[in-house]
Amino acid sequence: MVDADQTFVIVGGGLAGAKAAETLRTEGFTGRVILICDERDHPYERPPLSKGFLLGKESRESVFVHEPAWYARNDIELHLGQTVDAIDRTARTVRFGDDGTLVHYDKLLLATGSEPRRLDIPGTDLAGVHHLRRLAHAERLKGVLAALGRDNGHLVIAGAGWIGLEVAAAARGYGAEVTVVEPEPTPLHGVLGPELGNVFAELHREHGVRFHFGVRLTEIVGQDGMVLAARTDDGEEHPAHDVLAAIGAAPRTALAEAAGLRLADRVHGGGIAVDTRLRTSDPDIHAAGDAASFPLGPLGTTLRVEHWANALNGGPAAARAMLGGDVTYDRVPYFFSDQYDLGMEYSGWAPPGTYDQVVIRGDAAKREFVAFWVKDGRVLAGMNVNVWDVTQQIQKLVRTGAPVDTEALADPHVPLERLTA
Known part of the structure; x- marks a missing residue:
């Protein structure tokens, strides 16, 4: 009491x-x-x-x-x-x-x-190495991106997760040159898998972002306390005035x-x-x-x-x-992201290895679609890209775990409400 x-x-x-x-x-x-x-x-x-x-x-x-x-x-x-x-x-x-x-x-x-997880490599003590977690970080990074844009400067981002990609989009918005270094074969690989990760790779490439996949940063090179370049484990050296560590939390x-x-x-x-x-x-x-x-x-x-x-x-x-209330906290995970003209919402959880197919409803090439990660006919997760007001239906599909007709799931003419009835 x-x-x-x-x-x-x-x-x-x-x-x-x-x-x-x-x-x-x-x-x-x-x-x-x-x-x-x-x-x-x-x-x-x-x-x-x-x-x-x-x-x-x-x-x-x-x-x-x-x-x-x-x-x-x-x-x-x-x-x-x-x-x-x-x-x-x-x-x-x-x-x-x-x-x-x-x-x-x-x-x-x-x-x-x-x-933020820290890079365990030489050079992380240089003045141009950043993380993004706190308001103070964002205030500092905002000024950095604006300066890079004015001066045609280069930003190297370690990590192609949500933070890395959102900062890449912001940096390109300011006019900065951006290179993203990622050990996996696609962006967001651990969340979306290769099928949908490529959608984000192409989106960013169209906006001038350069990707270097399958490698890790090994050293940040500097002079007089300032960043000059970032080296990867394949021997490449990428020019950089600033480096963002976006390798998770x-x-x-x-x-x-x-x-x-x-x-x-x-x-x-x-x-x-x-x-x-x-x-x-x-x-x-x-x-x-x-x-x-x-x-x-x-x-x-x-x-x-x-x-x-x-x-x-x-x-x-x-x-x-x-307070002693009758609480059961089991909400379906949900997150959203905005990058350039792409807005998305994701509900559920389906990392690589947990699903046997990805079902696309809509036009992925136009980036107006809903993707479903499916295992044995059951929806594990769904992501709506530039398609709105479907989160409730997607979450219901995930929560109920009922088998669905994947052909109907892929058909935009079949209302999602019918599949969750």
Whole structure:
């Protein structure tokens, strides 16, 4: 039973943490809510950092989850620029800040997010090597891309995942020269497989991006602290004024691990292991967002999901569970991307090796289609490209797991609603 004397602490000031705090108040919780964020900026959303904000189409103010005054107005005790360095599960306290402040919790939410993976090669200490995770990174990179565009400069991107491709599109928008280095044979290979990865390769080539597949960066060459070139393991040297490391993200689990909480296997993306109520191995501690690995009943697996929708929905679900609500968090993974004139949404999970065919509905050559990843006649995932208002139907196909007629699935004249009936 929750009462007004209880204290709920949220560690992590991203979207999941901010939405959890909001949900506690909208659900009527009148106790203390303490939100601890290791960044000095108020909680913000991350998709604009590689999309609208990076392109200069969205203002800095537009990225924030709430206006700054919202936190005091809703009696949220917000601690910015403060790092939690220890959890005492016996005493139910967290320690944070330079002065080692201790605060008691009745329920604790870990929404610690993830951090960029680093290149382990010579030259990463040069001034022109970048990552993109935080607002400060995006502000710096925005200025870099504009300067590269003005000066006909070269950007080398390590990694052809979502961040790498979105930054490539933004860089070309500013007029910069772009080379993308990727060890797999196609962009987004681990998510979309080769069939759909090639769609994105051709899209970017048409906009002037150069790809170098099947290789890795081995060294970033510089002079006087500045980047001059990037070398790959096939002996090639690519001119570069700046390098972006976009080789994925790792869950921030050190705090949970030090507290003795169970972590998920690497095959499930690592992260903090939680159940369908987003509870960790300690029933008084929950986890949500990028850092949590949760069971996905509709897909028959456990997964860690790094995308915006998981933070948006997972934070509130964890808050309701902390309040004792009847929560089952098993949402079908969803993410979106905008690159040049291509907009897409993806629902489900179907990495290479899990599906036996890809069914295309529409015209892939015109980039107006829906792709379905299918195994034994069952839809594992679907991606709509420049086709809208079909996400609900795609997610229903994934969630039900019912066999479908693949010929009807490929036929744009057969409504998807008929296949999900």
